[in-house]
Amino acid sequence: MHGTHDAGSPYAPHTDDERTAMLEAIGAETVEDLFDVPAGVAFDGEYGIDSRSERETRRLVRSILGRNDGLTELLGRGHYGYYVPSLVDHLADRSEFLTSYTQYQPEISQGFLQALFEYQSLLVELTGLEVANCSMYDAATALGEAATLADRIRDASGTRVLVPDRLASGKRRTLENYVAGTDLVVETYPTDDGIVDLEGFERRVEGGGAGGDETDAVMVYAENPTVRGTIEENLSAIGSIADDADALFVLGSDPVALALLERPADVGADVVVGDASVLGLPTSFGMGLGLFATSETYLRQVPGRLVGASEDATDRRTFTLTLQTREQHIRRERATSNICTNQAWVALRTAIHVGALGPRGLVELASRSVTRAEELAERVDDLTGVTAPVHDRRHFREFVAHVDQPARAIASDLQKRGFAVHVVDDHEIQLCVAGVPDERLDSFVATLEEVVG
Amino acid sequence: MTDDRSGESDGPGGRQVRYDQARYVENGRYEPLLSEKDLTRVEIDGGREDGDESEETVNSPLPDDLTRDSLELPALSEPELARHYTRLSQMVYGIDSGPYPLGSCTMKYNPPFTEDVAALASAAVHPDRSERSIQGTLELLYRLQDYLARIGGMDAVTLQPPAGAAGEFVGVRIAAAYHDHRDDDRDEVIVPESAHGTNFATAALGGYDVVELPSDDGGRVDLEALEAALSERTAALMLTNPNTLGLFERDIVEIAQRVHDVGGLLYYDGANLNALLGRVRPGDMGFDVMHYNVHKTFATPHGGGGPGAGPVGVSEQLAPFLPSPRVRKVGGSSDTGSDSSGGGGDSGDDIGGGTRGREPTYELFEPERTIGKVHGYHGNWLVLVKAFAYVARLGDEGLADASAKAVLNANYLASQIEYDVPYEPFHHEFVASAGEQDAADVAKRMLDYGVHPPTTKWPEIVPEALMTEPTEIESKATLDRLAGAFNAVAREDDADLEAAPGRTTARRIDQTSAARTPRLSWQALERE
Numbered sequence: 001m002h003g004t005h006d007a008g009s010p011y012a013p014h015t016d017d018e019r020t021a022m023l024e025a026i027g028a029e030t031v032e033d034l035f036d037v038p039a040g041v042a043f044d045g046e047y048g049i050d051s052r053s054e055r056e057t058r059r060l061v062r063s064i065l066g067r068n069d070g071l072t073e074l075l076g077r078g079h080y081g082y083y084v085p086s087l088v089d090h091l092a093d094r095s096e097f098l099t100s101y102t103q104y105q106p107e108i109s110q111g112f113l114q115a116l117f118e119y120q121s122l123l124v125e126l127t128g129l130e131v132a133n134c135s136m137y138d139a140a141t142a143l144g145e146a147a148t149l150a151d152r153i154r155d156a157s158g159t160r161v162l163v164p165d166r167l168a169s170g171k172r173r174t175l176e177n178y179v180a181g182t183d184l185v186v187e188t189y190p191t192d193d194g195i196v197d198l199e200g201f202e203r204r205v206e207g208g209g210a211g212g213d214e215t216d217a218v219m220v221y222a223e224n225p226t227v228r229g230t231i232e233e234n235l236s237a238i239g240s241i242a243d244d245a246d247a248l249f250v251l252g253s254d255p256v257a258l259a260l261l262e263r264p265a266d267v268g269a270d271v272v273v274g275d276a277s278v279l280g281l282p283t284s285f286g287m288g289l290g291l292f293a294t295s296e297t298y299l300r301q302v303p304g305r306l307v308g309a310s311e312d313a314t315d316r317r318t319f320t321l322t323l324q325t326r327e328q329h330i331r332r333e334r335a336t337s338n339i340c341t342n343q344a345w346v347a348l349r350t351a352i353h354v355g356a357l358g359p360r361g362l363v364e365l366a367s368r369s370v371t372r373a374e375e376l377a378e379r380v381d382d383l384t385g386v387t388a389p390v391h392d393r394r395h396f397r398e399f400v401a402h403v404d405q406p407a408r409a410i411a412s413d414l415q416k417r418g419f420a421v422h423v424v425d426d427h428e429i430q431l432c433v434a435g436v437p438d439e440r441l442d443s444f445v446a447t448l449e450e451v452v453g
Numbered sequence: 454m455t456d457d458r459s460g461e462s463d464g465p466g467g468r469q470v471r472y473d474q475a476r477y478v479e480n481g482r483y484e485p486l487l488s489e490k491d492l493t494r495v496e497i498d499g500g501r502e503d504g505d506e507s508e509e510t511v512n513s514p515l516p517d518d519l520t521r522d523s524l525e526l527p528a529l530s531e532p533e534l535a536r537h538y539t540r541l542s543q544m545v546y547g548i549d550s551g552p553y554p555l556g557s558c559t560m561k562y563n564p565p566f567t568e569d570v571a572a573l574a575s576a577a578v579h580p581d582r583s584e585r586s587i588q589g590t591l592e593l594l595y596r597l598q599d600y601l602a603r604i605g606g607m608d609a610v611t612l613q614p615p616a617g618a619a620g621e622f623v624g625v626r627i628a629a630a631y632h633d634h635r636d637d638d639r640d641e642v643i644v645p646e647s648a649h650g651t652n653f654a655t656a657a658l659g660g661y662d663v664v665e666l667p668s669d670d671g672g673r674v675d676l677e678a679l680e681a682a683l684s685e686r687t688a689a690l691m692l693t694n695p696n697t698l699g700l701f702e703r704d705i706v707e708i709a710q711r712v713h714d715v716g717g718l719l720y721y722d723g724a725n726l727n728a729l730l731g732r733v734r735p736g737d738m739g740f741d742v743m744h745y746n747v748h749k750t751f752a753t754p755h756g757g758g759g760p761g762a763g764p765v766g767v768s769e770q771l772a773p774f775l776p777s778p779r780v781r782k783v784g785g786s787s788d789t790g791s792d793s794s795g796g797g798g799d800s801g802d803d804i805g806g807g808t809r810g811r812e813p814t815y816e817l818f819e820p821e822r823t824i825g826k827v828h829g830y831h832g833n834w835l836v837l838v839k840a841f842a843y844v845a846r847l848g849d850e851g852l853a854d855a856s857a858k859a860v861l862n863a864n865y866l867a868s869q870i871e872y873d874v875p876y877e878p879f880h881h882e883f884v885a886s887a888g889e890q891d892a893a894d895v896a897k898r899m900l901d902y903g904v905h906p907p908t909t910k911w912p913e914i915v916p917e918a919l920m921t922e923p924t925e926i927e928s929k930a931t932l933d934r935l936a937g938a939f940n941a942v943a944r945e946d947d948a949d950l951e952a953a954p955g956r957t958t959a960r961r962i963d964q965t966s967a968a969r970t971p972r973l974s975w976q977a978l979e980r981e
């Protein structure tokens with residue numbers, strides 16, 4: 001079954017003679033004698049899982065995944081399928097990167113530490129904030145960690161975390177779990193035509209909602225671009241309202257958007273969260289890389305690992321994990337987060353992808369995310385029965401379109417013809433251009449015309 | 454300071470492996486940062502789409518008030534980048550470089566074919582696709598849920614938690630939801646003093662007070678102390694078995710009984726599951742909820758710190774509380790769609806592309822009293838694909854053999870080293886004591902022998918702890934060389950240890966300086 005092995009794990013190299021010699025050295029008769037397991041809890045059954053050759057296993061996985069339809073995805077809303085250069089795969093798959101672990105021994109791990117230090121530096125440039133950690137799991141958990149940070153620092157006395165009324169449900173629901181152990185509550189503020197409704201926002205921050213007597217807001221969260229693809233126009237105003245209320249201003253974004261849109265530090269953001277794997281990972285069923293950057297003010301409250309520069313015994317510059325007294329393995333129940341295993345390898349991939357693009361390539365990619373989305377909106381708007389974009393705003397990567405027919409039926413018809421789109425309301429679909437080649441967009445427009453026609 | 458490399462001997466200990474890690478030094482400095490190789494600033498010129506571009510500017514389709522002014526990043530050619538990262542990789546030690554017996558981390562070989570299946574184009578789907586169009590992805594998730602349920606002796610599994618600590622968090626949130634559902638107000642989680650730091654931090658994140666449980670003289674749960682700690686305030690006890698000393702908690706049935714008697718739940722930290730494959734199942738020991746560390750037990754690569762995945766299994770009564778969504782099978786033929794000893798199992802050939810008329814379909818569903826979500830989507834999908842492939846490759850036979858050889862290797866290695874191992878009988882890992890030596894210095898010196906050292910100074914119950922987990926993948930010959938490294942260091946004096954390492958890329962790194970003057974970016978270095 002296992003190639004050269006006739007039994008057991010194909011990755012355990014012991015011959016029978018070696019096993020015998022090892023048992024002899026230990027002073028045991030059999031391997032089973034080494035297990036100190038009371039009979040009452042021993043498992044004498046079988047899992048019922050077949051063993052397979054490598055080739056059979058590959059065929060099995062290929063066969064299972066072969067049931068996925070091959071569709072052109074005009075999908076986004078937080079997870080994007082930009083093209084990832086081959087260079088990223090080949091360098092990141094070098095086994096020293098892939099098969100090492102957390103750099104507890106920095107002297108033998110300088111390469112990975114330097115790559116993570118460079119990743120942190122890229123985020124410092126993109127956000128304008130002084131400190132970026134070397135990864136959280138994804139955008140949703142990074143948002144949750146931002147809320148626990150807000151809870152710890154508590155510049156304001158209240159308990160409310162304010163998020164937009166339109167927010168990806170995965171983010172909202174993850175945030176709810178992260179604040180469940182605190183006395184924070186998550187509430188919404190209104191949006192107007194796709195971006196923050198400033199007046200409504202200000203009322204909510206000041207506690208003048210329906211009840212009119214709410215506690216202070218300790219954190220406000222806004223996104224740029226928003227989940228519906230609009231570019232937020234009032235970031236500075238949002239920042240100053242948050243600042244006046246002593247609420248932590250957390251901004252959601254990603255490295256492509258940050259390359260072009262307003263710099264978070266310039267609009268008063270205290271924390272930036274988001275999915276950094278929009279660069280580095282292809283479409284991966286939602287697997288991500290949590291971006292977390294903040295101002296130096298909150299350095300000692302940052303969750304997750306930080307790589308810093310130091311010197312070695314020859315006085316040369318080196319890198320090491322630092323400020324670890326924030327972390328669970330030292331601070332235990334008083335740690336800033338429970339995170340241990342993170343997304344370091346994805347951060348490496350993101351850094352290589354940014355490197356491959358360079359500053360010009362990255363800004364151009366971001367610019368094309370605007371022009372291609374807005375051009376597609378114009379083209380589908382020309383079709384009878386489609387109005388796009390729904391919001392009279394500038395757009396990044398994606399936009400919402402109104403369809404006269406039921407959106408679900410249109411999406412279903414499109415799927416039969418090879419395209420996947422979001423259904424976001426009874427008569428709304430959302431379309432994203434990231435990673436979709438121009439000729440596929442042409443084909444999409446033609447297909448949509450058939451479907452709505 | 455002399456460099457070990459200038460010596461003539463084959464290695465620091467004479468007969469040992471001679472190891473020299475790659476080291477590039479230029480102008481008295483190690484490999485430069487990307488930013489020191491190049492930094493290029495581009496200005497962003499707003500509101501124009503087809504004006505002239507210069508070397509320094511990029512035209513932006515947006516008005517200036519919606520954009521940043523400029524962006525400064527390295528602009529290197531592809532060959533330069535390839536060399537940069539290839540050099541960096543040479544300055545990293547991985548499992549493929551040599552033994553990596555980092556205790557509690559289960560650094561086993563990561564079969565490269567699992568990378569190939571995770572990279573299949575058919576695996577690259579968006580999470581918002583219709584369920585109908587991603588039946589393959591849902592089937593793989595369903596089968597992995599089923600595999601893990603069988604391995605853990607659990608009734609239901611979620612694959613959403615993206616790491617072990619996230620799995621713990623799911624467990625703690627499920628405990629909260631379960632007690633809440635019963636109108637039972639509980640505010641304490643009990644954690645043994647030798648537990649992983651994540652257990653304490655996770656309980657605190659869930660809003661619980663942490664009650665620390667001392668060990669007995671044998672290194673196991675002290676039943677009297679447990680009795681004293683348990684009360685109607687107890688939401689859960691978090692345990693790993695074997696524990697961090699590698700010892701099996703022999704009283705586990707009694708422990709489970711007592712926790713359940715006060716209405717608490719028993720949580721299994723899956724970090725040490727590699728010791729038990731095919732022999733003991735957490736569900737059979739009385740655990741109500743557990744997480745699996747697939748990057749440990751199921752050989753997915755650790756990637757320099759992650760990604761991992763921390764699926765959670767629960768007993769029937771807790772299934773309604775699991776995160777949303779889960780995958781279930783509907784319709785199709787009556788077989789389970791998974792491996793089974795009877796006919797209709799997945800031998801791998803019976804689903805090879807022919808007609809699949811009897812195929813079941815799979816769908817996502819929201820558990821009735823779900824705790825919600827702990828990840829924006831479905832967790833670390835690519836890691837889950839690799840874990841599925843590993844389990845499908847090894848099967849019952851391979852998994853049981855993995856734990857047998859892991860335990861054999863730990864026992865053999867311990868028998869060959871001169872350091873004292875105070876607690877026995879251990880399983881897949883043991884904790885030696887460096888005695889009069891400083892365990893951290895021992896680790897630094899071991900680097901010079903071409904091996905990765907054990908986890909050091911933890912658990913604290915063993916003075917100067919060297920927590921060692923060789924895993925099943927090492928041969929006798931490798932273990933002999935590894936033991937040689939331990940023993941050579943054991944005989945060296947403190948001065949040698951304190952001067953180590955000498956053969957790694959960097960010499961001993963000053964941790965105090967890093968923390969006292971945080972420099973966390975190349976921008977911070979420039980400001981110096």
